[in-house]
Amino acid sequence: MATGRTHRPATRSRGIPEATVARLPLYLRALTALSERSVPTVSSEELATAAGVNSAKLRKDFSYLGSYGTRGVGYDVEYLVYQISRELGLTQDWPVVIVGIGNLGAALANYGGFASRGFRVAALIDADPAMAGKPVAGLPVRHTDDLEEIVSENGVSIGVIATPAGAAQQVCDRLVAAGITSILNFAPTVLSVPDGVDVRKVDLSIELQILAFHEQRKAGEETGAAVRRAVAGRPAAAPGREGRKGPDGDVPAVMPA
């Protein structure tokens, strides 16, 4: 998962488990697609397939929201779209600021998926004076100096940090001081925030590392064993420390199997 909350014990939110909350947007996307094709009802099985989960999980998830289906029939698509949107808070408007308008910030600003839900990009903010005033995705980039003013004037409660790692904590502190209580962090740093502020992080390199872990295991599992991929990388031997034991026995002197 590219993700993780920070404050607030992982206790259920108004009875809805976190794992379920994290899947609601998935269901919503699948339902929206059905709605656009004017499909009136859908079974848990069909919807689950479209969302990439299994049907028992989906039904359990929906049971936390209420009894919105009809036995023997399925779920009314429009009705469910509304209920999930409401549950997620998407029936209201969420002004968002994006701080750090490099490639990633620009990509986010241009990303259609925001506007289509209740999210509205209220401002783009960058520390580079040369960027100030330049239009990105139809909005003029504002300078960091105006951050507090922008946040309070627009009633922004969600901030997106797309700055380099070094600037992230400082930006975060200013966002929080200005009144923001939810942060989506793309910088590869652990942010520290006061209680009551939610942080979610998206870390591209972490995702790749998790893939590499599984990829490595696949290679090891192969019947021909281990040598498919040339050991091209860093031949680095293990530093120091003889005689430690891992779960498989002693540390190999050179590379793992």
Add this chain to the structure above:
Amino acid sequence: MATGRTHRPATRSRGIPEATVARLPLYLRALTALSERSVPTVSSEELATAAGVNSAKLRKDFSYLGSYGTRGVGYDVEYLVYQISRELGLTQDWPVVIVGIGNLGAALANYGGFASRGFRVAALIDADPAMAGKPVAGLPVRHTDDLEEIVSENGVSIGVIATPAGAAQQVCDRLVAAGITSILNFAPTVLSVPDGVDVRKVDLSIELQILAFHEQRKAGEETGAAVRRAVAGRPAAAPGREGRKGPDGDVPAVMPA
């Protein structure tokens, strides 16, 4: 979470729980920072703080890797960096292709975090003929026609999809057919892949929706109750269906509290 695996039951991978695997990159980042500052050893408490987890969890996580610490002292930084890198497969070289060189693809290509671990961007691929040959992050963009050739010639096993949603499944199919077994998907679609192929997804709008959910709850919890944020958004009344019951009783005619 911006994330989720697809194939392979969520069974432990060589004894290491998925949740632990997902945290190893975090520990590795914190350890790398310590290593750069030439810190020789670190306690579970210090490292946990740096990584943003609690120390019991960290110790449990490390216990799956082996007994790499010293009681009364802590962990040797260099040694742990090596062990975790090895476990994650980062001691070898992973050529990666990025497909879809828009803003997001360019951001990924320029992202330093890839190269610094074992990941090497082998090629950038885009379907737009006008992009072909243009340099992005120092690499010439290649046309989609050459996808299969690029993948097989470079022994690429990890593909990153940064195309629009509509193109993602098709690109995915071609990557898989060309031999790729791990995919990082940024397009907001559920990809279907054969067994043995891992997919992780990063979905920006899903993260925002999860934040909105919690943000909405904060507003509801406030002592002044509910009305802090002007109800600016879509006043849309619930469609159809009278008399359904949610967990809090009947569906409100207009907006939730």
Add this chain to the structure above:
DNA sequence: GTCTGTGAATACATTCACAGCC
């Protein structure tokens, strides 16, 4: 007969708390 909604069963993850080693 079909398909939802949900207790009960299982699997997974986190936290506690302390024995054991330095």
Add this chain to the structure above:
DNA sequence: GGCTGTGAATGTATTCACAGAC
């Protein structure tokens, strides 16, 4: 005395399997 490593206890999430509504 300090800190790791880990069983036992608790908390969450997923899956099973079937009663009950249509």
